[in-house]
Amino acid sequence: MKTVQLKFFARLREQLGIAEIAIPADQAPNLDSLMNWLQTQHPHWREALEQPLTRAVNEEVVNDNVDLNPGDQVALFPPVTGG
Amino acid sequence: MRVIRVQAEAFDIQQEYDALCTGNREDGAVVFFVGRVRDMNDGDAITGLHLEHYPGMTEKTLASIAERAAQRWLLNRIRITHRFGELYPADAIVFVGVSSPHRQAAFDGAAFIMDHLKTEATFWKKEKTPNGNRWVTSRDSDQQRLAHWQQGEITDERD
Numbered sequence: 270m271k272t273v274q275l276k277f278f279a280r281l282r283e284q285l286g287i288a289e290i291a292i293p294a295d296q297a298p299n300l301d302s303l304m305n306w307l308q309t310q311h312p313h314w315r316e317a318l319e320q321p322l323t324r325a326v327n328e329e330v331v332n333d334n335v336d337l338n339p340g341d342q343v344a345l346f347p348p349v350t351g352g
Numbered sequence: 353m354r355v356i357r358v359q360a361e362a363f364d365i366q367q368e369y370d371a372l373c374t375g376n377r378e379d380g381a382v383v384f385f386v387g388r389v390r391d392m393n394d395g396d397a398i399t400g401l402h403l404e405h406y407p408g409m410t411e412k413t414l415a416s417i418a419e420r421a422a423q424r425w426l427l428n429r430i431r432i433t434h435r436f437g438e439l440y441p442a443d444a445i446v447f448v449g450v451s452s453p454h455r456q457a458a459f460d461g462a463a464f465i466m467d468h469l470k471t472e473a474t475f476w477k478k479e480k481t482p483n484g485n486r487w488v489t490s491r492d493s494d495q496q497r498l499a500h501w502q503q504g505e506i507t508d509e510r511d
Contacts, residue, residue, distance in 0.1 A: 276406070278404060278406055278474070278476060279404050279476035279478075279487060280476070280487040325406075325409060328406075328408050328409035328412050328413075329409075329412075330472075344406060344409065346406070346474065346476070347476065347490075348489070348490035349471065349473060349474055349475055349476060349490065350475065350477045350488040350489070350490050351403070351405070351445075351446070351469065351470065351473045351474075351476070351477065352387050352434075352446055352466065352469050352470040352473070
């Protein structure tokens with residue numbers, strides 16, 4: 270099955286209790302549909318997913334609803350705090 | 353010459369400085385910044401820090417920041433080293449060092465890299481306090497610092 274890989278980091282990873290999941294690519298043709306699929310499949314994640322999160326596709330931050338392809342790596346994470 | 357490293361191991365500041373200078377006769381200015389773990393934050397004692405990052409994206413982001421700095425100022429050498437994992441008060445977390453023929457480019461270039469690292473590089477700090485562990489939240493002041501670089505008030509640049 271073709272999938273899109275989704276990674277979670279930091280506080281969000283702890284809140285969801287999981288670091289990574291695979292999503293059927295046909296359920297996630299773009300970033301917004303991926304988010305909708307997540308909320309539908311995991312309604313108890315809603316609150317955690319509604320906090321301010323950065324979205325990255327293939328290790329680049331994206332601010333818009335970009336199209337996704339099988340094999341893409343998506344990441345969701347809270348604002349960064351390094352340095 | 354650009355060197356970007358993301359590592360669990362401690363780094364040696366003298367070695368970092370030497371690497372900016374060795375064989376370098378064209379640059380009259382070296383500026384570096386070292387970020388360290390404090391023993392206090394938001395009024396609480398900090399006994400340690402866990403630093404998480406996004407392997408792959410972190411290195412890519414740091415390289416992109418260095419590239420943007422090098423396009424704006426003449427920075428012949430750029431070195432960025434950032435640690436992850438377990439750290440303790442007084443440990444060095446990050447080293448950002450640059451060399452340039454002239455000091456203003458070196459000061460501005462190093463500050464630009466550090467300001468963008470704070471808001472873009474995929475690191476997250478979790479503090480250990482006597483009352484338990486907590487994720488550090490981002491500061492608005494870090495975001496506001498970026499405006500400083502966008503308003504064009506800096507007299508750069510590469511000439």
